[in-house]
Amino acid sequence: MNSFFHLTESFSLISSKHHGGKCYYFSTNKSSWTKSRDDCRAKGGDLVKIDSREEQEFLRKKVRRIMKDHEDKFWIGLTDSAEQGRWLWVDGSPLNESLSYWKDTEPDNWGEDDCVMMGDKGDRYQKSWSDTSCKVSRRSICEKPAAKGQNKTVCVIFL
Numbered sequence: 317m318n319s320f321f322h323l324t325e326s327f328s329l330i331s332s333k334h335h336g337g338k339c340y341y342f343s344t345n346k347s348s349w350t351k352s353r354d355d356c357r358a359k360g361g362d363l364v365k366i367d368s369r370e371e372q373e374f375l376r377k378k379v380r381r382i383m384k385d386h387e388d389k390f391w392i393g394l395t396d397s398a399e400q401g402r403w404l405w406v407d408g409s410p411l412n413e414s415l416s417y418w419k420d421t422e423p424d425n426w427g428e429d430d431c432v433m434m435g436d437k438g439d440r441y442q443k444s445w446s447d448t449s450c451k452v453s454r455r456s457i458c459e460k461p462a463a464k465g466q467n468k469t470v471c472v473i474f475l
């Protein structure tokens with residue numbers, strides 16, 4: 317795939333003055349959290365930041381469909397590597413507690429887990445995040461704002 321975003325399903329883009337559209341790339345290869353982030357940035361995006369319940373639901377359902385097995389989870393752009401327990405998104409903003417979707421026993425910092433992955437094949441509920449070692453190779457979700465004229469993208473507008 318040469319293009320950043322390849323078409324895996326179609327979404328209708330609806331213009332809105334107040335909400336920007338977002339495009340996502342779900343990687344097929346697996347890398348560490350840092351390498352995954354570098355790869356997203358090299359493509360003009362970054363690891364995904366989840367800003368709303370709608371976005372969490374969209375991503376959770378999408379990931380559940382494309383996970384190959386229960387361990388096939390995806391990196392998102394959230395880490396506490398700078399300071400234990402202080403969760404920051406890749407843009408430097410702190411995690412909003414009301415928009416946190418940790419699984420029930422997470423985050424547990426087990427083995428000094430500092431990076432966040434999402435995905436649960438069997439989960440019918442909203443919570444799907446876990447902290448885990450940043451060094452493990454996983455698939456990842458890149459995000460960038462929707463641009464005009466992008467046709468072959470996985471883009472969605474949250475109204």
Ligand SMILES: [Ca+2]
Nearest residue numbers: 396425429430
């Ligand atoms: Ca940690």
Ligand SMILES: [Ca+2]
Nearest residue numbers: 424429447448
């Ligand atoms: Ca954990």
